[in-house]
Amino acid sequence: MQNKLYPDDTHPIRTARIGAVCLIDVSSSGTVQFGDRGETNAKLRAIALQRQEDHTTAGDVFYESYRIFDRDLPELVDPEYADGQGVHIERVNADPFITVGYIHVTATGAASSLLCGNCMRVNSESRIMHIRQYPRPRPIPGAFC
Template identity: 30%
Template sequence: MDRISVVQYIEIVSVTTSSIVQAGDTTILTPVSRALAVQRQESTYDEEEHQFDMYPIFSIPFPPLYYETIPVKTVQENPAIHVNSINIIGVAASSAVRIGKTDFVSSEARVKHIRQFTVNPYE
């Protein structure tokens, strides 16, 4: 049985990078985020220089997940979810804020950090 989600007040400063904020029930959530973070001493960039397919981190498959089926019987005496107040600073990198029921969640965030310096910054 799906329920109604009632939220009196929600304040979120920032929602970024394939993240989800949702009040209400859903069947499947699959947010995915891929990012290349390039930091360099000299700001010269070539658009062909960094492509996702150049880095194995973006194509390596995750190990298989093993699920255990647990029999559950739920009785919903109240057909609504009531939330008074939520304060969130940030939701980022393929995450979710959910007020409600979700049957299946599969989130993925992959970030490759690249730092390029002409002079070693630690010397």
């Protein structure tokens, strides 16, 4: 018996079908998209700085002072792919829809992506330098000093 869904009844793309979305917070440079997208290039660089000092006297902070922001990304070493012997993927969509009833998202971070649809390529990168700096606590004097 021949399967009537395959290969006669196939679909080139699938469509996301969603009942409802509840999204509370999208942080800086985060994206929410309903629909298809070709390519995403999201990039985030941040210095998370905790200092017990006033902004007026703390001075400036420079990205160039930290090597994490110009460090090269790790490369994928795959000799078979380099020789043109990678994995050939063939996809067959027997059903034209991806159905989700309800999506609840509390928060999305910076340079993040919430996509309801198809995408061809996603390149995303985040670099965060975290520094905490506190003054030395003063010693507590003894009772009979």
